[in-house]
Amino acid sequence: MSDTIPPQSQPTQPGSQQAMQPAPRAEMQGWRGSQKLAGRIALVSGGDSGIGRAVAIGFALEGADIAITWLNEADDAAETIRLIEATGQSALSVPGDIGNPDFCRELVRQVVARFGRIDILVNNAAEQHLHEDFESIDDAQIERTFRTNIFSQFFLTRSVLPHMAEGGAIVNTTSVTAYQGNPALVDYAATKGAIVAFTRSLAKALLQRGIRVNAVAPGPIWTPLIPASYPPEKTAAHGQHSPMGRAGEPDEVAPSYIFLASSDAAFMTGQVLHPNGGTIVNG
DSSP states (O other): OOSOOOOOOOSSSSOOSTTOSSOOOOSOTTOOOOOTTTTOEEEEETTTSHHHHHHHHHHHHTTOEEEEEESSOHHHHHHHHHHHHHTTOOEEEEEOOTTSHHHHHHHHHHHHHHHSOOSEEEEOOOOOOOOSSGGGOOHHHHHHHHIIIIIHHHHHHHHHGGGOOTTOEEEEEOOTHHHHOOTTOHHHHHHHHHHHHHHHHHHHHTGGGTOEEEEEOOOSBOOTTTTTTSOHHHHHTTTTTSTTSSOBOHHHHHHHHHHHHSGGGTTOOSOEEOOSSSOOOOO
């Protein structure tokens, strides 16, 4: 992407992709699929925009049928479904709050009713809230951040597993903040650290069932969560401190998910990939 992001902000999370300037690259243009996921069924949380959209489209280009879930950005979700169906694959869109275990059960019920099973689960949706003063983080925000970012991964995975056979794959979205920390995103970073431990532990728990569990830890990526989280001047500087000096694009992250979901990663479980622009995390 361009090294320069204009100052901008959005009033609510998770944010609208359509309102961003420049638009994130999430359409996987130029990606030549090779049917790595042919005949597979994938469920992607937060699939309406950003990394989730790029992953959903990338999976579709590799031959998978896709279900996405999203919170409140109906226009973004409709565009993702259009882009998935343009590949020739089937798509299902189910809105709701993944922090609610009842919704997660209903979501999975709808996906299985439509497609019969789930082969790939991508636990991707998240929220973050900037607080320069740690003491200003209130109880409700702490609970909400944990509910969306990590409780949801328990809820969704627990609901999906009865419908996932041997050979299934789970890919969780963590973050570089899990390894580096962030003084203004303490609750968010804590959830991302929990996701790393969740991934490693679940990988061991599901090993004998033949289900692989891995994660991706993106660095600064240009997604709707950025203008929805930061004031305009911080948004404009997003990614400038990465070794590459810029934010990454969603389509630069999605290949990590495609690899981990496919048989190319058959000997990988409990691992984390780091598309972060060159930051060494040793983790």
